Amino acid sequence: MPEGITSEDRERVALLRLVTNSKHEFNKLSVVQLKRLQELVEKKDYSHSKKAHKSKLKLLGKINVRLYELEEGHSII
Numbered sequence: 001m002p003e004g005i006t007s008e009d010r011e012r013v014a015l016l017r018l019v020t021n022s023k024h025e026f027n028k029l030s031v032v033q034l035k036r037l038q039e040l041v042e043k044k045d046y047s048h049s050k051k052a053h054k055s056k057l058k059l060l061g062k063i064n065v066r067l068y069e070l071e072e073g074h075s076i077i
Helices: 006-020 023-028 029-042 050-071
Strands: none
Touching: 006 023, 006 029, 023 050, 029 050
16 A cells, blocks of 8 residues: 655645746755755655666756755855
């Protein structure tokens, strides 16, 4: 029997929708939102789908770069 949808699932989906709608929306996320998204995505197991797992790793990389940019005050070129 599948597990019910948790509040963390809803939160993750809401943040992912922001990120996937527009690159500009991703850049508008705060450090707190980015760290929360990172935490929620890391928790989720996407090993059932090779494509989803690859997307997860790519997104985590983008989040890490954006966090670095926000915390260090400059972008990586």
